Amino acid sequence: MENGIHYRTCHLCEAMCGVAIEMKDGHIASIKGDADDPLSHGHICPKAVALQDLHEDPERLRKPVRRTRNGWQEMEWNDAFELVARRLHQTREDFGRNSIGVYLGNPNVHNHGSLVATMPFLRALGSQNRFSATSNDQLPHMLASLEMFGHQILFPIPDIDNTDLFICIGANPMASNGSLMTVPDFRGRIKGLKSRGGQLVVVDPRRTETGKLAEEFHFIRPGTDALLLMAMVHTLFAEDLIDLGPAERLAKDADLLRLASLRFSPEAVSQHTGIAAEDVRALARKLANTRKAALYTRMGTSTQAFGGIATWLAYCLNILTGKLDMPGGLLFTQPAIDLVALGAISGQSGHFGKRHSRVRGLPEFAGEYPASTMADEILTPGEGQIRAFVTVAGNPVLSSPNGRRLDEAFSSLDFMVSVDYYLNETTRHADVILPPTAALERSHYDLIFSMFAVRNVAKYSDALFDAGPDTRHDWEILLELAHRLEKQRKGGRLPIRSELGWQAFKQVGPDPILDILLRTGPYGADVGRIRGLTQPAIDLVMDILPDGHPLKGMAKLSPLNRRWQGLPKGLSLPALRDNPNGVDLGPLQPSLPERLFTRDSKINLAPRCYLRDLDRLHEQLEQPVKDDLLLIGRRHVRSNNSWMHNSQRLVKGKGRCTLMIHPRDASRLGLQASDSARISAQDRKIILPVEITEDLMPGVVSIPHGWGHDRPGTGQSIAAAHAGASINDILSDEQIDPLVGTSVLNGQSVTVKVWRPERQRKRA
Numbered sequence: 001m002e003n004g005i006h007y008r009t010c011h012l013c014e015a016m017c018g019v020a021i022e023m024k025d026g027h028i029a030s031i032k033g034d035a036d037d038p039l040s041h042g043h044i045c046p047k048a049v050a051l052q053d054l055h056e057d058p059e060r061l062r063k064p065v066r067r068t069r070n071g072w073q074e075m076e077w078n079d080a081f082e083l084v085a086r087r088l089h090q091t092r093e094d095f096g097r098n099s100i101g102v103y104l105g106n107p108n109v110h111n112h113g114s115l116v117a118t119m120p121f122l123r124a125l126g127s128q129n130r131f132s133a134t135s136n137d138q139l140p141h142m143l144a145s146l147e148m149f150g151h152q153i154l155f156p157i158p159d160i161d162n163t164d165l166f167i168c169i170g171a172n173p174m175a176s177n178g179s180l181m182t183v184p185d186f187r188g189r190i191k192g193l194k195s196r197g198g199q200l201v202v203v204d205p206r207r208t209e210t211g212k213l214a215e216e217f218h219f220i221r222p223g224t225d226a227l228l229l230m231a232m233v234h235t236l237f238a239e240d241l242i243d244l245g246p247a248e249r250l251a252k253d254a255d256l257l258r259l260a261s262l263r264f265s266p267e268a269v270s271q272h273t274g275i276a277a278e279d280v281r282a283l284a285r286k287l288a289n290t291r292k293a294a295l296y297t298r299m300g301t302s303t304q305a306f307g308g309i310a311t312w313l314a315y316c317l318n319i320l321t322g323k324l325d326m327p328g329g330l331l332f333t334q335p336a337i338d339l340v341a342l343g344a345i346s347g348q349s350g351h352f353g354k355r356h357s358r359v360r361g362l363p364e365f366a367g368e369y370p371a372s373t374m375a376d377e378i379l380t381p382g383e384g385q386i387r388a389f390v391t392v393a394g395n396p397v398l399s400s401p402n403g404r405r406l407d408e409a410f411s412s413l414d415f416m417v418s419v420d421y422y423l424n425e426t427t428r429h430a431d432v433i434l435p436p437t438a439a440l441e442r443s444h445y446d447l448i449f450s451m452f453a454v455r456n457v458a459k460y461s462d463a464l465f466d467a468g469p470d471t472r473h474d475w476e477i478l479l480e481l482a483h484r485l486e487k488q489r490k491g492g493r494l495p496i497r498s499e500l501g502w503q504a505f506k507q508v509g510p511d512p513i514l515d516i517l518l519r520t521g522p523y524g525a526d527v528g529r530i531r532g533l534t535q536p537a538i539d540l541v542m543d544i545l546p547d548g549h550p551l552k553g554m555a556k557l558s559p560l561n562r563r564w565q566g567l568p569k570g571l572s573l574p575a576l577r578d579n580p581n582g583v584d585l586g587p588l589q590p591s592l593p594e595r596l597f598t599r600d601s602k603i604n605l606a607p608r609c610y611l612r613d614l615d616r617l618h619e620q621l622e623q624p625v626k627d628d629l630l631l632i633g634r635r636h637v638r639s640n641n642s643w644m645h646n647s648q649r650l651v652k653g654k655g656r657c658t659l660m661i662h663p664r665d666a667s668r669l670g671l672q673a674s675d676s677a678r679i680s681a682q683d684r685k686i687i688l689p690v691e692i693t694e695d696l697m698p699g700v701v702s703i704p705h706g707w708g709h710d711r712p713g714t715g716q717s718i719a720a721a722h723a724g725a726s727i728n729d730i731l732s733d734e735q736i737d738p739l740v741g742t743s744v745l746n747g748q749s750v751t752v753k754v755w756r757p758e759r760q761r762k763r764a
């Protein structure tokens, strides 16, 4: 790479910040924000420097390794592929196709190569025992989108730059930089909101960094958001505040929702939520009476016992008050590569509950079972038991509940392979680790997060560093394994056409596919320039084609779509290469009813699965409020899930993996500022330093996830020196939201005791 500035999109979190990487003599000299980026305008967070640290980390694996009695041994790529394909195939032959489990971790969705290669890989593997980070994350949003809008990844995105009221429940974008809302520089955007005279309202069991910016803040008892939101729905109906606005003729079954809300008055829920009835009413009125407003919920409301209902109700509240499809409210995006539309046309808009997991009978979602039942499926003997396992870019030992049980499960497998560049808490159980190229050695396009951005943009970055011949991209690894597995399944040889297909795919890779998708997408070729093809002519042809005609479907997805007429045109991969800072495609726009994918083109306000779950919610209301300590998670801007703790620049300073506790609870438990505490639930326990703070609601304690790097046999020395402890070592994998199967990561009860090493030793 020559000296000079390389523009790129940071892939570490969902915010898609533009970075300007200054190169000197083949090395990174500095990483700054790209002021010309159409979305982030120069904003970056402290993690951006970790792009360099990750790249230069001497502990990042560069060649395949295999576990032997004398430790890890490097392998040649071909031998590694050979071994992995043979062992996986053998397992499949001996125990059936479902005997191989797969877990896909979060970084896959930041990697267009992986996304393109995952599908053929999973098909070649053929197993129904698939898991991913989704069930520890946004699954309730996917269910709500599927049930209400007909498509599992069609998310309404807050139009934050134009709103006058932003109600943020169970999210901390000041630390996370947004989720299912790609929003670089949240602070700047909230400043903008306030200078327009707008307001930020936050509801959270912790007065977070975001909470501290808010005009109005409410503590809420963990796990009770569904009650709060139901009481808000109740208020809207009771006070005649319903005005569906743009959704007026589209939303159906509002009456069923009204009936369902009758049992949940603000008075009825107030003791459970900890929010006064009058405050609930005021919040509902404020939402209804502010024309441009958005109510947004995320991790805290989705990964809890009533995450399904809570997420559905959050969507409903926006629709009932006319915020959906309203500038300044919530809008659907129009990305350059429209995976929503592409998915729908190929019959992939999502499905739920088509089959159930073997051991606990939990529903699949989009072909995946809940991560909380992974260990059950590995450890429980019987037909269909998982014997071999593949992880791709995931660290479930730290990221899924009951990590110790997952340790036990993974170490009991016949064979395990991990596609990952770190030897960490999960991959240490693997027999073979296949490390992909580093992020700066590959090109980058945000297929997923471009769909969730608060402004439509398209950005492509070329690889900054040459990967070298003895390396493989994630997509190359996945396609190679898929090809070999397919070959083995067919007895060692594929029909010539199919063989040529695999060769071509492996040769071409993901970028030419991007190019085609860009050119044929809404901002692609300018049809006006094609001779003889005028829009009226196209419209006429489209009108005479019957619905469901393949040509009509294709046209809907192409620049021929009437709806896309007014959009900027000319996008292609070369065009994006010519604009390394990214291309602005304009603000979010109304798109209903065309954007709906439900069969009747309506918005379903009262899907049956939610109505059926309401008795369970009502039972919560009938039970007395317990005085257990409830555990919640937290994120910090200098950390990212489990895998960025090997950067000295990010972990330096005061330890951040602490137990936060309110002074009242601390004094009740005899805890002082310099103490450590033992946090436990059943036979699971961890020990952490305490951090006493009034930012927490009394009765609630908080621990960040992704720590616990003291397990033996890992290869991340900086992380190990800042080990912390894993919250998922105490969270139970039995607690899920039974509606969707999401893990309960927030709101489990724990016991906290002072822990003093001297006293402990004396007693022993």
Ligand SMILES: Nc1nc2c(c(=O)[nH]1)N[C@H]1C(S)=C(S)[C@@H](COP(=O)(O)OP(=O)(O)OC[C@H]3O[C@@H](n4cnc5c(=O)[nH]c(N)nc54)[C@H](O)[C@@H]3O)O[C@H]1N2
Pocket: 104, 105, 106, 107, 111, 133, 136, 137, 299, 392, 393, 394, 395, 396, 398, 399, 400, 419, 420, 421, 422, 424, 436, 439, 474, 633, 634, 640, 641, 642, 643, 705, 706, 727, 728, 731, 745
């Ligand atoms: N208690 C609790 N648990 C949680 C959460 C919580 O809030 N509380 N949050 C949940 C959420 S939202 C998520 S998304 C999950 C994340 O859960 P996971 O995806 O399981 O975990 P990560 O920590 O993201 O681990 C990423 C892994 O991918 C590797 N990796 C990084 N980049 C690449 C790459 O480009 N290619 C490959 N092949 N590997 C790569 C890293 O080395 C690491 O091993 O955690 C969940 N767990």
Ligand SMILES: Nc1nc2c(c(=O)[nH]1)N[C@H]1C(S)=C(S)[C@@H](COP(=O)(O)OP(=O)(O)OC[C@H]3O[C@@H](n4cnc5c(=O)[nH]c(N)nc54)[C@H](O)[C@@H]3O)O[C@H]1N2
Pocket: 013, 014, 106, 137, 169, 170, 171, 172, 173, 175, 176, 177, 178, 179, 203, 204, 205, 206, 208, 220, 221, 222, 223, 224, 225, 298, 299, 300, 301, 304, 632, 633, 634, 635, 636, 637, 638, 639, 640, 641, 746, 747
């Ligand atoms: N710096 C940093 N950024 C990240 C990540 C990271 O690990 N670090 N991870 C990325 C990923 S994978 C994701 S999914 C996103 C997540 O993005 P966010 O959803 O913004 O993530 P959190 O910071 O976990 O915010 C969850 C909030 O919910 C609150 N909460 C907990 N329980 C409850 C409850 O019962 N009710 C309510 N109302 N609130 C509750 C918590 O106190 C917390 O403030 O962040 C992404 N960005």
Ligand code: SF4
Pocket: 010, 011, 012, 013, 014, 015, 016, 017, 043, 044, 045, 046, 047, 048, 177, 184
């Ligand atoms: S907020 Fe930080 S980690 Fe996220 S994309 Fe921007 S610079 Fe990268």
Ligand SMILES: [Mo]
Pocket: 106, 133, 137
């Ligand atoms: Mo996530």
